[in-house]
Amino acid sequence: MIPVTRTFLPSLDKYQRYTAEIFGRGQITNHGPLKNELESILREYFNVKHFFLVTNGTIGLQIAIKAANLQGEVITTPFSYIATTSSLFWEGGKPVFADILPDEYNINPEEISKLIGPQTSGILATHVFGNPCRIAEIQEIATKYRLKLIFDAAHTFGAKWNNSHLMQFGDISVISFHATKLFHTVQGGGIATNDDELAEKIRQMKNCGHDRFTNIAGPGINAECSEFQAAMGLCVLPEVENIMYQRSLIIDFYKKQLASLGEKIKFQQFNPALTQANHAYFSVKFHSEETREKVIKALNSKDVFPRRYFAPSLNKLNYISDNQSCPVSEDLANTIVCLPLYVGLSDKEVTMICDTIKSSL
Numbered sequence: 026m027i028p029v030t031r032t033f034l035p036s037l038d039k040y041q042r043y044t045a046e047i048f049g050r051g052q053i054t055n056h057g058p059l060k061n062e063l064e065s066i067l068r069e070y071f072n073v074k075h076f077f078l079v080t081n082g083t084i085g086l087q088i089a090i091k092a093a094n095l096q097g098e099v100i101t102t103p104f105s106y107i108a109t110t111s112s113l114f115w116e117g118g119k120p121v122f123a124d125i126l127p128d129e130y131n132i133n134p135e136e137i138s139k140l141i142g143p144q145t146s147g148i149l150a151t152h153v154f155g156n157p158c159r160i161a162e163i164q165e166i167a168t169k170y171r172l173k174l175i176f177d178a179a180h181t182f183g184a185k186w187n188n189s190h191l192m193q194f195g196d197i198s199v200i201s202f203h204a205t206k207l208f209h210t211v212q213g214g215g216i217a218t219n220d221d222e223l224a225e226k227i228r229q230m231k232n233c234g235h236d237r238f239t240n241i242a243g244p245g246i247n248a249e250c251s252e253f254q255a256a257m258g259l260c261v262l263p264e265v266e267n268i269m270y271q272r273s274l275i276i277d278f279y280k281k282q283l284a285s286l287g288e289k290i291k292f293q294q295f296n297p298a299l300t301q302a303n304h305a306y307f308s309v310k311f312h313s314e315e316t317r318e319k320v321i322k323a324l325n326s327k328d329v330f331p332r333r334y335f336a337p338s339l340n341k342l343n344y345i346s347d348n349q350s351c352p353v354s355e356d357l358a359n360t361i362v363c364l365p366l367y368v369g370l371s372d373k374e375v376t377m378i379c380d381t382i383k384s385s386l
């Protein structure tokens with residue numbers, strides 16, 4: 026069976042050395058030394074002023090939305106994983122969907138401008154598949170209208186724009202370290218900000234509202250990262266450069282194999298200038314939903330399971346009551362598929378996948 030992704034697992038020996046340490050100390054969560062170590066390495070890696078590990082990316086988004094006080098209408102992208110919209114909705118915000126750019130798959134700054142009104146409190150944008158949004162344009166809009174800007178940077182490990190890691194942008198950026206992501210801590214995530222005030226709020230909110238002493242500063246939730254999660258992160262981290270390189274080779278091989286299809290298929294999205302990609306996903310887009318379904322069916326019959334990332338277009342969710350229209354995102358959600366991509370996927374397997382696609386078109 027070939028799934029869309031396979032979690033990278035480090036050497037068991039190495040992980041066991043960490044778990045032996047944890048058992049020896051007896052401290053298994055809340056500010057343990059491994060969590061502190063991983064947190065400070067990643068703070069430096071992302072080159073941000075404040076960075077907090079949390080138990081997963083979704084709770085990271087919810088905390089970011091609360092800390093930045095996004096209320097009322099929040100302009101967001103319809104093309105992302107469900108957690109982008111559900112966390113906003115869960116926190117009481119009203120998602121207002123700005124359609125995406127057809128070749129970049131990220132939120133269209135011009136559409137954002139059209140939707141700003143008196144109820145708008147912020148912008149929540151996703152760097153889809155680790156490829157940067159039009160960061161400068163979006164930041165300019167946020168500054169002009171005094172809106173808070175949060176980036177769902179779930180896919181961005183290792184990705185840069187203008188020589189800066191994508192976690193550096195916006196008022197707050199949130200990354201996911203879920204097992205399906207390029208770098209993982211089993212489940213996990215992180216919140217980054219360069220704003221001292223927001224950082225203090227986030228620090229308290231993720232720890233049930235405790236301040237640095239014994240007082241309760243305000244309402245909070247438990248989003249603390251455990252030592253076992255941090256240990257996994259410390260084991261995977263030294264491998265991550267190689268993980269990205271291996272994945273880039275697989276993507277190159279896919280592109281070569283699929284080149285003969287010409288206009289029948291569109292590879293991965295267009296990256297804005299100054300992008301340094303992280304090769305987190307390999308998406309392909311077909312001309313119609315019918316063609317995509319035909320290709321998926323053919324692949325499934327060979328035990329290959331690509332995924333419809335991301336469908337449905339989030340403006341079409343059943344709990345979003347008003348009928349907002351985002352034709353570009355809706356078309357993409359109907360025609361895109363992410364092909365299998367993970368370290369260990371062989372050339373032979375990629376060739377079989379590509380041959381199957383070719384013969385089904």
Ligand SMILES: *Cc1c(COP(=O)(O)O)cnc(C)c1O
Nearest residue numbers: 081082083106108179201202203
């Ligand atoms: C994975 C993901 C999340 C949620 O992260 P978890 O760690 O799985 O909770 C949020 N947004 C996007 C775009 C994602 O892909």
